[in-house]
Amino acid sequence: GSEATLLTRQHLQQLEQRVAQAREAQELAARRHREGRAERRALTQQVEQLKMELNSLQHTYQVTKECKFGLGAEADMGVVQDKLGTSLELRWTGKVASQMTRHDNTMSQLQADITGRRKEVQALQKEEAALAAHILALRQEKEHLLYHLSHTPTQPTPTV
Incomplete structure (x- = not known):
């Protein structure tokens, strides 16, 4: 239920x-x-x-x-319209060209930025790898020292 x-x-x-x-x-x-x-x-x-x-x-x-x-x-409106059309076309292509140029400049700037950042990242990765290796070496050294300390018989310090 x-x-x-x-x-x-x-x-x-x-x-x-x-x-x-x-x-x-x-x-x-x-x-x-x-x-x-x-x-x-x-x-x-x-x-x-x-x-x-x-x-x-x-x-x-x-x-x-x-x-x-x-x-x-x-x-003669036909003539006027033709002239107007031509004028607009000329201005339009100019505008498009300048927009394209601006776009290209922006893109190449971005590309340069990306390349720069990529190089920075690679350098940081190398540095990180080097630090990791260094840390590993220090750990091994520490373990080595601890091993030796634990296996070395403690001798009483001679009193003068």
Whole structure:
């Protein structure tokens, strides 16, 4: 009888544990979903912002063009976009190159640090081995002396 109640209690506890785990997993999934939605919303806002900026630029360009060439002059946005694209590409490759250089410098510095540390560790290991050998030699010497002391008959010290 008591075994059965123990089993059912254990079973109940396992079920409760499973329910708790499932609830945690569900909450995690919901949180991830919310975060994903928030991220998508933020990205959408960024896209809208960029579109507005582009429209503003196009408008500014149109006004400038009209001021220079009179009303009705069509702005060739294709040319502007090409120029903008080229400019961005040039700046981007420069940025990437400088990032790569910085990364390479950091990596070689790390490599040098690691090499230095490795040499330090090796030196310390050699020192440790030498100390261990020295300790062993001292122990052997001590045992040797103790052995001799125990096997040497004690003689009364001669009085003068």
